[in-house]
Amino acid sequence: MSAAVLVIAETRDGVVTPLTRELLGLAREIQAGVGVVSLLFARTDAAAKDLIAHGADRVYWCEGAEDYDAALWLPAAEQVAREAAPDVIVAGHTHSGAELAARLAFRLEGAVATGCTGIAREDGKLLFTRACYGGNVRETVSFAAAPALATVKAGIGEPRRDDARQGEIVMLAAPPVDARTRVVARERESAGPSRLEDARVIVAGGRGLEGPEGFGVIKALADQLGGTVGASRVPCDLGWCPHSWQIGLTGKTVTPDLYIAVGISGAGHHLAGCGNSKTIVAINSDPDAAIFREARFGVVGDYRKVVPALVEALKKT
Amino acid sequence: MHIVVCVKQVPNPEASFSMLKVDEQAKQVVPVAGLQLVMSPFDEQALEAALRVRDAGVETKITALCVGPESARNTLKHALAMGADEAVLVKDDGLPDGAGEATAYVLARAVRQLPAADLVLTGRQAADWDAGIVGCGIAELLGLPVVTLARRVDIVDGLARVERVLPDGFETIEATLPAVVTVSNELGAARKPSLRETMRAARKPLAVRALPEAGIEPQALQAIAARRTRERLYVPVKDTRCEVVEGVDDAAQAAALVQRLRDARLV
Numbered sequence: 001m002s003a004a005v006l007v008i009a010e011t012r013d014g015v016v017t018p019l020t021r022e023l024l025g026l027a028r029e030i031q032a033g034v035g036v037v038s039l040l041f042a043r044t045d046a047a048a049k050d051l052i053a054h055g056a057d058r059v060y061w062c063e064g065a066e067d068y069d070a071a072l073w074l075p076a077a078e079q080v081a082r083e084a085a086p087d088v089i090v091a092g093h094t095h096s097g098a099e100l101a102a103r104l105a106f107r108l109e110g111a112v113a114t115g116c117t118g119i120a121r122e123d124g125k126l127l128f129t130r131a132c133y134g135g136n137v138r139e140t141v142s143f144a145a146a147p148a149l150a151t152v153k154a155g156i157g158e159p160r161r162d163d164a165r166q167g168e169i170v171m172l173a174a175p176p177v178d179a180r181t182r183v184v185a186r187e188r189e190s191a192g193p194s195r196l197e198d199a200r201v202i203v204a205g206g207r208g209l210e211g212p213e214g215f216g217v218i219k220a221l222a223d224q225l226g227g228t229v230g231a232s233r234v235p236c237d238l239g240w241c242p243h244s245w246q247i248g249l250t251g252k253t254v255t256p257d258l259y260i261a262v263g264i265s266g267a268g269h270h271l272a273g274c275g276n277s278k279t280i281v282a283i284n285s286d287p288d289a290a291i292f293r294e295a296r297f298g299v300v301g302d303y304r305k306v307v308p309a310l311v312e313a314l315k316k317t
Numbered sequence: 318m319h320i321v322v323c324v325k326q327v328p329n330p331e332a333s334f335s336m337l338k339v340d341e342q343a344k345q346v347v348p349v350a351g352l353q354l355v356m357s358p359f360d361e362q363a364l365e366a367a368l369r370v371r372d373a374g375v376e377t378k379i380t381a382l383c384v385g386p387e388s389a390r391n392t393l394k395h396a397l398a399m400g401a402d403e404a405v406l407v408k409d410d411g412l413p414d415g416a417g418e419a420t421a422y423v424l425a426r427a428v429r430q431l432p433a434a435d436l437v438l439t440g441r442q443a444a445d446w447d448a449g450i451v452g453c454g455i456a457e458l459l460g461l462p463v464v465t466l467a468r469r470v471d472i473v474d475g476l477a478r479v480e481r482v483l484p485d486g487f488e489t490i491e492a493t494l495p496a497v498v499t500v501s502n503e504l505g506a507a508r509k510p511s512l513r514e515t516m517r518a519a520r521k522p523l524a525v526r527a528l529p530e531a532g533i534e535p536q537a538l539q540a541i542a543a544r545r546t547r548e549r550l551y552v553p554v555k556d557t558r559c560e561v562v563e564g565v566d567d568a569a570q571a572a573a574l575v576q577r578l579r580d581a582r583l584v
Contacts, residue, residue, distance in 0.1 A: 005481055027531050070463075099465045102450040106457035111418050111544040127548060132415070132446045133346060136334045138553050139415070139446075145544035181492045184478075188486040199483075201455035201584075223582060233502070243468075243503045244485050249447060250502055252484065258583045266333060279583055281574070282559070297577055298561045299570055309571035314584065316572075 004031035006147075008100060009051055009059075011042035011066055016050040018098055018198065019092040019154050024055035026157030027090060030066055030121055039080050039172075041073065042066040052167035054159055057172045060084075062172040068096030069183050070103070075175035078107055080249035086147055088126065090119075092153035093253065096143075106148045112149035113141055117251075135249055135272030154197065155255040155276035177265060189244055196247065201227030202256045202272070204247055205235060207262020208284060208303065213241040216261050217307050230254065232270045248273035262303045266291025283307065318377045318472065320367040320434055322401065323424050323439040324360040327391040330444040331352040334444045342549040345414065346445070356392045358507075359440025362398075363500040365507035367438055368400045375472050378402050380431055384423050386411050389497030390443045390523065397518035399413070404523040405431065407531045412538070415446040419542040421454025426532040427507045428459065436477060437497045441466055452499035468503035 009020045027036045038056040040048055041064055048059045062076045077100060081089060089104065091097030093115045101276040106110035117138070118129035128150050129140045196202060203222040205214055215229060222229045231245040231254070247254055249269040259277035264270060266282070266289055274280070275294065282295035283306050292298045299306050321448045328337060328348045334354040339345075348354070358375075363383065368558050373378040380394035381404045393404035407427050412419060415447070428434055437456075442449030449465075456463035468487060469480040481501050492498075510518070562577065563571030578584045 094467060098449060099453060099463075099551075102453035103457055103463065105418070105450065106421070106454050109544075114450060126503050129549075130448075132448070133334070133337065134330055134444065134447070136337070136552065137339055137346060138549075138551055139344075139547055140549040142548050143544055144546065171454065178462070180496070181464060181490055183488050183490050185489040186483070186486065187488070188483070195485075216564040237502065237506075243482065250441065258578070269330075271514055279581065281578070287561075292559045292561070293555055294557060295559045295583075296557060297574060298559045299574055300561060301570065302565070305567045306571065310565040311575065312568065313571040 004085040004087055005036045006081060007036060007038045007056065007088045008089070008097060009038045009040045010092055010094065010096065011040070011047050011048070014042050014044040014047055014066070016047050016054070017092070017136050018159070020051070020249045021054045021159035022154065022157030023090050023092060024051065024154065025159045026119060028055040028090065029158070030119055030126060037080070037086065038082050039077055048169050053161050053163050055165070057167050059167060059169045059173045061169055063174055067102070067186070071178040072098060073100055073180050074103055075178055076172060077104055079175045080172065081108055081147065089147050089149045091151050093153045097151045101149045108147055110145045110147040110149055111143045112151070114151045114157070116134055116150045116152045117128065119150060119152065131249070131272045133268070135268030135270070135275070153253045153276070155253070160185070162280070164216055181272060189242060196228055196245070196252050196254050197228050199228035199254065199256050201225045201258045202230045202247075203227055203243070203260045203262060204230035204232065204264060204268070206232040206264030207234040208265070209235060209240070214263065214303070215241050217304060220311050221307050224314050225258070227256075227258070232264045261291050261295070262307060264291055265289045266294055318370070318375050319380065319434050320370065320377055320396055320436045320438060321380045321382050321428055321431060321434040322360070322364045322367050322396070323451070324364065324384050324392055325357045325383065325443045326354050326389040327357045327443055327445040329355045330358065339550055339552050340427060341549070344547045354388060354391065356395050357440055357444040359442060359444065359500060359502065361507040362504045363438040363440050364396055364399055364401060366467065366498070366504055367418065368508065370470060370472055371378045371400070373471065377551070381423065382427055382431070383407070384412065384420060384427070391448060393523055394518060395510065397521045397523065398515040399508060400514060403521060406523065406525045408525065411528060411544050415448070415547070416542050416545050417446070417448045417450040418454060418544055419538060421451045422538060422541045423469055423528065423533055424451065424529065425455045425458035428455065428531050433495070435494045437461070437481060437495070438470070439497070441501045445483040448501070452497055456497035461486055461495055461497050463488050463497040463499070464492050465499045467498050468501055470498055470500070472531050508524050
């Protein structure tokens with residue numbers, strides 16, 4: 001089977017990530033009708049069926065670590081890419097996908113567009129659109145070489161589930177592991193917020209919070225809304241909050257229904273991580289802040305007064 | 318230990334975006350006169366990581382390597398002032414801007430021409446094109462292992478011991494040397510050059526090479542560059558109109574905003 005698109009699947013605790021489902025939806029849209037294959041590392045039958053239900057015609061199943069480990073994932077992805085010979089390979093623009101796709105591009109003598117916010121077929125040519133210059137500029141590229149690789153941000157593919165879809169599952173003989181790198185330890189933050197990528201409501205703080213205690217103020221609002229706290233890059237670099245809270249070009253990409261930006265000026269590199277939110281609300285003391293150009297609603301004022309007032313107003317039905 | 322740090326000169330990413338113009342015809346970003354060109358901040362942190370290896374007591378020679386125009390000498394002088402021992406500028410005439418595959422090829426070739434490197438460091442991405450593929454490309458083209466998104470780099474028992482950033486924490490990876498490591502902003506602030514180091518930097522070697530002198534085969538470069546075509550370059554149009562919610566006091570303002578969020582079924 002010659003495949004049009006290879007989707008690198010990611011799972012968490014055996015469950016296919018929402019971004020992977022979006023990629024499969026996107027793959028079905030851009031493939032020219034030859035098929036979609038996926039590569040899966042999690043050892044669950046349900047995950048393989050999930051990939052098929054969302055658009056995979058064939059799932060290559062590689063026994064091994066569910067968590068990304070280049071030593072295994074890269075040789076496996078290379079093997080599948082050589083066997084299935086896809087024209088296009090897509091992965092999520094994640095900590096693992098961005099590394100895997102870039103390395104694979106050089107191994108396969110293709111080319112890669114990272115952090116794509118759009119992939120479309122125009123006159124038979126695939127066009128990849130991505131943010132650059134700190135999120136201020138978009139470039140659209142096409143590739144002459146096959147395969148074309150892309151890492152894709154959340155919010156551009158539409159997951160479509162059809163449990164009646166049929167597909168095959170192929171066990172991949174485990175390729176030789178690349179012994180030159182070895183993961184010796186992993187440390188996860190247990191006390192951190194629930195996953196920003198999955199949150200429907202996010203309240204994020206920036207430099208304008210003026211100190212770590214500001215995160216206590218905005219957390220009260222997040223709690224009231226059943227949401228999660230995030231941050232722009234400056235508070236993370238200043239140590240006001242953990243780096244894992246960072247939303248933006250070099251942090252997480254989030255797509256909540258409601259994104260409340262508190263004391264965030266709205267630099268391009270931050271918007272690159274939250275610009276696809278359904279509704280942005282800006283709270284900032286500077287009426288000229290760029291964030292107001294992105295927001296649907298804005299409040300100009302001191303967050304120390306505005307945010308507690310919002311919490312009170314939300315308590316009233 | 319020989320560490321090669323690949324650094325790029327970029328328009329100052331901290332400057333207002335109004336200092337840059339997008340030429341949609343030429344598909345290039347054009348800096349407005351007066352805009353400062355600086356070392357890409359992630360590359361500065363890559364150099365910082367190399368300096369910390371030296372500070373930890375490993376005898377280290379650090380070479381800063383840059384592909385860029387004549388003006389990129391300043392970025393290399395900055396690297397020397399931060400503490401690099403030598404600098405090499407490969408002139409980028411004929412190299413397309415923002416074509417990561419081609420840049421990686423040039424850097425890989427240039428690294429091979431230097432005395433054998435134990436460690437090649439670079440930033441996680443350049444602050445202009447934000448692609449983040451060059452570090453991985455250098456590694457693949459040189460056949461070396463790579464660890465991306467480092468927040469800490471140590472040399473322990475002849476291995477690179479790297480803390481790699483994860484979405485919810487970090488992992489520790491050991492890589493055999495030689496290896497490539499890309500450095501992320503979680504490493505922390507890069508040091509500022511001291512006056513003494515800046516004075517010393519003036520006497521450190523800074524070599525300038527044209528592409529052929531750096532071992533670049535024009536046909537191979539052309540073939541790699543041809544893999545990618547920039548079709549369009551533009552500033553996205555913003556179509557949102559912000560409604561600024563007002564009120565006589567904080568409570569009224571908050572109530573008005575909550576009302577709008579309820580009307581939109583957002584809360």
